[in-house]
Amino acid sequence: MKRILITGAAGFLGSHLCDRFIKEGFYVIGMDNLITGDLKNIAHLFPLENFEFHNHDVTTYVHISGNLDYILHFASPASPIDYLKIPIQTLKVGALGTHNLLGLAKEKKARILIASTSEIYGDPLVHPQKESYYGNVNTIGPRGVYDEAKRFQESITMAYNRFHGLETRIVRIFNTYGPRMRLNDGRVIPAFMGQALRGEDLTVFGDGSQTRSFCYVDDQVEGIYRLLFSEYDLPVNIGNPHEISILDFAQEIIKLTETNQKIIFKPLPKDDPLQRQPDISLAKKLFNWTPKVDRAEGMKITFDYFKSLSEEELFRSEHKAFDGYIKK
Known part of the structure; x- marks a missing residue:
């Protein structure tokens, strides 16, 4: 073995x-x-x-x-x-x-x-x-x-x-992203899903035009x-090369969670990347790898995981720590 x-x-x-x-x-x-x-x-x-x-x-x-x-x-x-x-x-x-x-x-x-x-x-x-x-x-x-x-x-x-x-x-x-992420770690997906589950407005930093690929x-x-x-x-x-703006992604979360939260805007943290999209042509060439799970399917599984968490985990005070996480 x-x-x-x-x-x-x-x-x-x-x-x-x-x-x-x-x-x-x-x-x-x-x-x-x-x-x-x-x-x-x-x-x-x-x-x-x-x-x-x-x-x-x-x-x-x-x-x-x-x-x-x-x-x-x-x-x-x-x-x-x-x-x-x-x-x-x-x-x-x-x-x-x-x-x-x-x-x-x-x-x-x-x-x-x-x-x-x-x-x-x-x-x-x-x-x-x-x-x-x-x-x-x-x-x-x-x-x-x-x-x-x-x-x-x-x-x-x-x-x-x-x-x-x-x-x-x-x-x-x-x-x-996926099950076992921590709601209080400040990353985009657990932050948005945690806010939606707690009935809070979704926080977008900057104007939301910055992109990520999940x-x-x-x-x-x-x-x-x-x-x-x-x-x-x-x-x-x-990584998954399917790029989306943070603002469009926040709207996807609202639709997925069937909530009617507003989107609020806060200053963009220092050095926060404005674009993030992988070129995965090397992984395709070397070992024939491409992602198979589309975002809608993966987000549904992830949201179901977060919904299963206890109220103590959902409302832990650290969950709000991302609200301006880079001050200088």
């Missing part, structure tokens, strides 16, 4: 990756320090013989007994609310955490896949974004703690690849799975 370590295992995307590799017959070792993850996301895996969990911070030394075939490094805050609340930890997990896991991969002779992000493109001057674009990032802006952590992560990964001959893969993840989690996991087993070691975009 192949053994795989998945960091950030109790998070939204990490937990879905655990599910996929369990389904594929792997022995899965989940690791998370639970600073943003939640054990309820992986509670269903604890009774399984081919799953174990380590409550551990990867910015400190990482030890795994026995052989290890693969590592997926997904430990990192991934939303503005989180990485602005814990900026130092965000930088450390991208730098120290990645260094530790690359060292572990070298020791175990394991292939390692690093989770990067579309945020390395910053507020892009090229549209759609191709892997060959180097980005437009404010290194000292409030979002720089996340953007630069990921850019360094890519650099050190390629250094281990070239200097040590380590088998590495890098995925650049674009906006992903990929359903099952499609994202499939792309990551195929990339891990490909023979390509440079970064690959995985």
Whole structure:
């Protein structure tokens, strides 16, 4: 049985990756320090013989007994609310955490896949974004703690690849959504759905003309799975290229939730990208990947998940934290 370590295992995307590799017959070792993850996301895996969990911070030394075939490094805050609340930890997990896991991969002779992000493109001057674009990032802006952590992560990964001959893969993840997202993390979909469920007006930053491209989690996991087993070691975009403006998306949410909330406008946060759309031609070429779940289907599944949450989860005070999340 192949053994795989998945960091950030109790998070939204990490937990879905655990599910996929369990389904594929792997022995899965989940690791998370639970600073943003939640054990309820992986509670269903604890009774399984081919799953174990380590409550551990990867910015400190990482030890795994026995052989290890693969590592997926997904430990990192991934939303503005989180990485602005814990900026130092965000930088450390991208730098120290990645260094530790690359060292572990070298020791175990394991292939390692690093989770990067579309945020390395910053507020892009090229549209759609191709892997060959180097980005437009404010290194000292409030979002720089996340953007630069990921850019360094890519650099050190390629250094281990070239200097040590380590088998590495890098995925650049674009906006992903689905069940197990946190309502209080400040990202667009949980923010809008949480507001709709609580009967609040939907908050659009700026004039709403900025765009995003949303990929359903099952499609994202499939792309990551195929990339891990490909023979390509440079970064690959995985995301859904169907672009929509935030204002049009807010109107879609109102229609989906069958609510009559108003849309209110607030100032655009500093360095918030005005356009976000992946060019996925490389993923198509390398391993014949394209997203299959259209937005209407994925949003219905996601909304049903949020509707199932308890009132305590729905009305937790942190849910309103995104209401002006970048102040300087």
